[in-house]
Amino acid sequence: xxxxxxxxxxxxxxxxxxxxxxxxxxxxxxxxxxxxxxxxxxxxxxxxxxxxxxxxxxxxxxxxxxxxxxxxxxxxxxxxxxxxxxxxxxxxxxxxxxxxxxxxxxxxxxxxxxxxxxxxxxxxxxxxxxxxxxxxxx
Numbered sequence: 001x002x003x004x005x006x007x008x009x010x011x012x013x014x015x016x017x018x019x020x021x022x023x024x025x026x027x028x029x030x031x032x033x034x035x036x037x038x039x040x041x042x043x044x045x046x047x048x049x050x051x052x053x054x055x056x057x058x059x060x061x062x063x064x065x066x067x068x069x070x071x072x073x074x075x076x077x078x079x080x081x082x083x084x085x086x087x088x089x090x091x092x093x094x095x096x097x098x099x100x101x102x103x104x105x106x107x108x109x110x111x112x113x114x115x116x117x118x119x120x121x122x123x124x125x126x127x128x129x130x131x132x133x134x135x136x137x138x
Contacts, residue, residue: 002050003050003059003061004048004049004050004061007048007050007061007062007063008048008063010063011046011048011063011065012046014065015044015046015065015067018044018067019042019044019067023040023042023069024039024040024041024042024069025037025038025039025040026038026039026040033078033079034076034077034078035076035077036074036075036076036077037074037075037077038071038073038074039071039072039073039074039075039084040069040070040071040072041069041070041071041072042067042068042069043067043068043069044065044066044067045065045066045067046063046064046065046066047063047064047065048061048062048063049061049062049063050062071087072086072087073085073086073087074087
């Protein structure tokens with residue numbers, strides 16, 4: 001078996017292990033007479049590559065992959081009924097809401113830092129700061 005085949009076989013084996021039924025159907029949570037079972041959407045991707053130089057000059061290979069998951073629904077089991085409730089976009093968990101807002105928060109922090117740097121640079125150059133109709137030179 002070549003190095004690429006071994007990497008591919010190991011990567012696929014690990015992906016199969018991670019993407020088992022338990023991955024998309026969460027552990028049941030029981031509270032009182034209700035049981036809730038989370039259902040998850042799972043996406044995965046991977047890649048494998050290898051190469052060699054001329055003759056005995058060298059050889060290398062690598063494999064990588066990743067996957068993500070998000071809640072899509074829950075199964076609610078009650079004493080006399082079973083129903084599936086979808087998880088609405090925007091109504092996710094606190095962690096999901098924070099994750100959705102991280103890019104905007106990072107941009108805001110970067111913009112504020114850049115603005116502060118420009119103000120400090122202007123102050124050092126003695127350009128002054130416009131405030132209302134007056135210009136103050138500090």
